Amino acid sequence: MKRLFFTLFLSVCALAWTNAEVIYLTQADFKKKIMDYSSEKEWTYYGKKPAVIDFYTTWCGPCKRLAPIMEELSETYKKKVIFYKADTEQERELARVFQISSIPQVLYIPVDGQPILLKGLYPKEEIIRLIDEHLLNKKPEK
Numbered sequence: 339m340k341r342l343f344f345t346l347f348l349s350v351c352a353l354a355w356t357n358a359e360v361i362y363l364t365q366a367d368f369k370k371k372i373m374d375y376s377s378e379k380e381w382t383y384y385g386k387k388p389a390v391i392d393f394y395t396t397w398c399g400p401c402k403r404l405a406p407i408m409e410e411l412s413e414t415y416k417k418k419v420i421f422y423k424a425d426t427e428q429e430r431e432l433a434r435v436f437q438i439s440s441i442p443q444v445l446y447i448p449v450d451g452q453p454i455l456l457k458g459l460y461p462k463e464e465i466i467r468l469i470d471e472h473l474l475n476k477k478p479e480k
Contacts, residue, residue, distance in 0.1 A: 360405075360412050363391060363422040365431050372422075372447065375435050383447055388473035391422040391445040393438045400459040401442045407462045411469070419473055448473050 392408050394401035412421035426433040447453040470476040
């Protein structure tokens, strides 16, 4: 019985460790993990890995179609890119700071350099291209 419990415990731990996830981002988290926009004058990203932030709301149809794409890409890029979600109705200050007037909008943040904020629902292939080229500095294949 102990052996079964121990095996089950290790399996759950391994599953939790290997699964990537989209992290829900609050204003306080943003100021700690991304950038403290209230004290920084210029864009200064605090992260060690590139990040993608999906600004969404729960009732938005295109946001609902984007969510599984972001979850899939968080698994694909789990060791290279951090994926976040910010609910613009819950995090109104973040929406105001980034002037989010329509959703979805996605912020692509490289470790060095300026982020790109794009409005609308893009095809998965375009999101992959943006991540590869803008965040991971991969050259496009010919």
